[in-house]
Amino acid sequence: MDIKKINTLIFGCSLFLATACDNGFEALNKDPNTVTADRFNPAFLFTTTQLGTAKGDENTDLYYAQPFIQQFASLSNVGIFDFHGDKYVYYKPNNELLWKSTFNATAGPSKLIQDVIQLSKDKAQYANLYHMARIWKTVIYHRLTDMYGDIPYSEASLGYYQQIYKPKYDKQQDVYTNMLTELEDATSKLDASQTLFASADIAYNGDITKWKKFGYSMMLRLGMRLSKVDPASAQAWVKKAYAGGVFTSVDDNLFIKGTDKLGTLEALTNGMSYTLSVTSRSPGKIAKTFFDFLKSHNDPRLKYTVAVYTDPTNVATKNTDPAVQKGLPNGLDRITLVKDPSYDPNASGQEHQYSGVNRDVYAKLDGPRMFLTYGEVQFMLSEAAVRGWITGDAQQFYKNGVSGAMKNLAKYDASATISDAEIATYLTANPFVGIADQEKAFEQINTQYWAATFMNGYEAFANFRRSGYPKLIPVNYPDNETGGTIPRRLRYPDDEPVLNADSYNEAVARQGADNYKIRVWWDK
Known part of the structure; x- marks a missing residue:
């Protein structure tokens, strides 16, 4: 046999063996008990992400945001069970709890939502999950940026994927721009004909119609947030949200419920309810x-x-x-x-x-933690109609807002059901002031918004800073952080100047001193 035939035979055998290895030995060498990216269903992480968004940060909300806007008060000013925001005093653990819980390296919603996004991206079987995760990411980050200002966002939680261990702080303006464009794209691409991931979704059970309403309602909230700093952009986004289709009843509310299994599943209870129990x-x-x-x-x-x-x-x-x-x-x-x-x-x-x-x-351990409600949406639409940004009856939106806010109490407990007759009586005694005097209308709408966001201090505090309502008289307790003015943000965690010095210093130089008095971008 000549050398050419020998080489040809060797090549053919090698090709056969290589193919055989691909088809047999590669599978044989895989540990069936090992979790790999191609085997793991990222929907499992989505459930944990949703729960994590509602757990672990509640002391920042309850102890700071809610007393800042005078929904809660306290006689104390130090100690773990004290409402520090009542007197504008600094208490390190609760000042930074929202930040720390969000960026927890193993179980924080920032890390988990990034994992869901990375594992579902460009995979047709996970299309809806991918877009749901993009929408949920705005829930996580808009609270964080509203409370602190510039934050790690575009590079956050990318240590494993891109070896970024000291993420830059993005400008709040850029964070909002990205969140809004993500909402627009992700919401438009949700598809009820694809896999719904109902068992993984503890908010809407995979109901794509509700998810779309949620996406556009979140767009409405973020768009309204720009009303003071960039009215033109605010109007454009509000119009898109309204055209897309927002919440239409209290059954659309976004909330996560806890469990009442105290002692056995305490980690799954409503943490805010537990604190008040x-x-x-x-x-x-x-x-x-x-x-x-x-x-x-x-x-x-x-x-x-x-x-x-x-x-x-x-x-x-x-x-x-x-x-x-x-x-x-x-x-x-x-x-x-x-x-x-x-x-x-x-x-x-x-x-x-x-x-x-x-x-x-x-204070029910299995009670809901509300994130976004029909009542809030209707009040935002009422203000948008007063501004002339959307068509529609500002008075009817206002009535819907009052009704939705009152009916929302039954979501906490059936015993708190308010009848239609009671709501009608209230609206007769407290009619809409009309649109002739815009400022009076803004005050009425946003004061009602403040009442509607009871137990959601992040949102109540943010909308107060945006709108200026309700009109609050500040306190001036000794050694407070603001000199007797209502705070505008929280301080960054104390270890950020050490752990992420360059990014922290750039943010402070750009945004202003790291204290409670500095206003975030949309609050200028």
């Missing part, structure tokens, strides 16, 4: 500002929202009689309280003579 014995009380608004307007939400617990460890001591109800003024401590006109020296206890949150409604 008997188990936690939190000293937070309903702020006088919020209480007085509800009471002065004869608001039917009052009887479900507040209660006096003379014994904070016993729910049986609850009293919802309006005659004994009162809100706690912000900015007081146990020394200055006794000098306040609201204080009754003959009543039992100090702060416990003041109204707290109704635990039967808002």
Whole structure:
């Protein structure tokens, strides 16, 4: 046999063996118990991401954002169970908890949502999951940037994928631009004919119609956020959102529910509810500002929202009689309280003579944590109509907002159901002021928005900064962080100047000093 034939035979055998190896030995050499990217279903991570977005950060919301805008008040100013935002004081753990929980290297929603996006991108079988993840990413990051300003975004959680361990801080303007374009693209590409991932989606059970409404409603929120800094862009995005189709009832609300299995599945309970429960014995009380608004307007939400617990460890001591109800003024401590006109020296206890949150409604461990509601959407549309940005009846949107906000309480507990008759009575007594005086309309709409976002401090605080309403009187407690002005943001975590020095320093140089007084981009 000549050399050419030998070489040809060797080549043919080699080709056969190579093919045989590809078809047999490669599969044989794979460990069937090893999880690889081609075997792992990223939908499993999506469930954890949604839960993580609702868990772990609640103390930043409850202890800072909500007392900042005078929904809650407290007599304390230090300690783990204190509402630090009541007096604008700094407390490191809760000041940075939202940031730390978001960027937790193993279980933070920033890392998990990036994993879902990376593992589902360009894979037809995961098309809807990919777009749902892009939309959910805006839920995670818009809260973060609203509370801190410039943040890691475009390079965040890319350590494993691109070896970026010190991500840059993106300008808030760029973060918003990207979030809005992502919402537009992802929402438009959701397809009900494709796999729905119902079992992985603990918000909407894979209902694409609801997801589309959610995507456009989030676009509406982000678009409205630009109304002060960039009205033209705000108008354009609001129009797109409205045309796309936003929430149409309280059944569209975006929320995540916890479990009531305390002791066995405590990590899955509603953390905010836990803090307000008997188990936690939190000293937070309903702020006088919020209480007085509800009471002065004869608001039917009052009887479900507040209660006096003379014994904070016993729910049986609850009293919802309006005659004994009162809100706690912000900015007081146990020394200055006794000098306040609201204080009754003959009543039992100090702060416990003041109204707290109704635990039967808002302190249920399996209760919902609300992110975006129909009532909020309708109030935003009302303001947009007053501005002339969209067609539609501003008054009807306002009525829908009030109705939606009141009906929303039943989502927390069926006992808090407000009837149509009660809502109608309220609207008759508190009619829409009309569009002739835009500023009065803005005040009425956004004060109602503040009431509608009770228990969602991030959003209430953001919309207050955007709109200027409700009109709040700041406190000036000794050694506060702002010199007696209402804060505009939180400080970055204390270790950022060390762990990510260059990016941190660039952000501070661009944005302004790292303190509570500096305004974020859209709040200029």
